Amino acid sequence: APVPLAERSIVLVGLMGAGKTTVGRRLARRLDLAFVDADAEIEQAAGETIPEIFERHGEPAFRAGERRVIARLLGAAPQVLATGGGAFMDPVTRANVAARGISIWLKADLDVLVKRVGKRGDRPLLQTGDTRATMKRLMDERYPVYAEADIIIESLEGPHEAVVEAILEKL
Numbered sequence: 001a002p003v004p005l006a007e008r009s010i011v012l013v014g015l016m017g018a019g020k021t022t023v024g025r026r027l028a029r030r031l032d033l034a035f036v037d038a039d040a041e042i043e044q045a046a047g048e049t050i051p052e053i054f055e056r057h058g059e060p061a062f063r064a065g066e067r068r069v070i071a072r073l074l075g076a077a078p079q080v081l082a083t084g085g086g087a088f089m090d091p092v093t094r095a096n097v098a099a100r101g102i103s104i105w106l107k108a109d110l111d112v113l114v115k116r117v118g119k120r121g122d123r124p125l126l127q128t129g130d131t132r133a134t135m136k137r138l139m140d141e142r143y144p145v146y147a148e149a150d151i152i153i154e155s156l157e158g159p160h161e162a163v164v165e166a167i168l169e170k171l
């Protein structure tokens, strides 16, 4: 039998800079659920930062760890889970989320994303090349897949609080 809605975790997906962590934290508070950041869990499990994991072990090893950690988190009590931008691209993770979670895509414009990621320099995928061009390429690759999410929220320039309200209305 399918997992009842009340037993499902809420899984935020979307590109870097979409606001998954900030929105996730606030959403969790509103729903009185725990908040977990998958990237932070991966770092804790590995005992290394994400840039270190990419550098020392390569992206495929990071993706394998990401898949394991998210599967584990989805097996726990319902919570709000922010995932790294690439997580939902993995077919196993998508299947796990479909089985046990409710996925929410925080969809944002390129301009907004580029402005937001500019503030943080710790993302391995943005270490080389032009940030805008990389983000555009990731948008083209990922948006068709993110579109499989259960709920889509257009998070334009507005404050994260408005995004939280929009999610609460759609849940």
Ligand code: S3P
Pocket (backbone or CB within 6 Å): 014, 015, 016, 017, 020, 039, 050, 083, 084, 085, 086, 087, 123, 124, 125
């Ligand atoms: C990645 C996004 C990052 C992190 C890693 C790879 C991606 O998470 O998982 O750097 O592939 O888009 P955020 O989306 O939280 O920045």
